[in-house]
Amino acid sequence: MTIPRRSWRAAGTYAAVAVAGLTGAVLCAGPAAAHTPTWAVTCTDVSLDLTAYNGGVTNQVTVTVDGKDLLPTETFGKEFHKELELPQHDKELTVHLVVKAGDGDQFSKDETKTAPVCEDNTPTPTPSVSESKPAEKPTTAAPSPSESSPETAPAAASPSPSSPDLAETGSSSATPIIGGAAVAVLLAGGGIMWSVRKRRTAQH
Secondary structure, eight states: OOOOHHHHHHHHHHHHHHHHHHHHHHHHHHHHHHOEEEEEEOSSEEEEEEESOOTTSOEEEEEEETTEEEEEEEEESSOEEEEEEOOOOSSOEEEEEEEEOTTOGGGOEEEEEEEOOOGGGOOOOOOOTTTSOOOOOOOOOOOOTTTSOOOOOOOOOOOOTTSOOOOOOSOOTTHHHHHHHHHHHHHHHHHHHHHHHHHHHHHO
């Protein structure tokens, strides 16, 4: 039994179409399984490990923290690895990762994670002016009793040698002698007058 050539040709065509479709499906599934956007967030940093991307196109990655750029948009090829340090914080931070694959939006990634607060890295509040310790005033030692000079009465002023002698207002040591001599003179005078009168009386 012979098979017509047209049947062989038709069967060959169907087989080629099936192989091409299977190959296309494998090629399409390959990149989807190959893109690996891995990233992790701790209380101190963000680590990025983007691997198995299509190096023939332009891929982009961006990281923001609470709406502010931590990693401005950067382009990469097959791989991208980076460690990003987070700012010090006393409350949780929202970290947003955006990866745009150049070979299709189905390979892109848009994800958000939370950075916790580090227990041993909480910023210490700065003391205000009212809480600051006032400067100590220098203390002056009180003078000891030996150092303090007692109050003394002012010494009497001595007369100057050049000043003239002042008249004596009080009694001197010669006053009793002068007084005794005066009394003796008075008594003698009285005795003489008494004897003279007696003689005159006797003559009469």
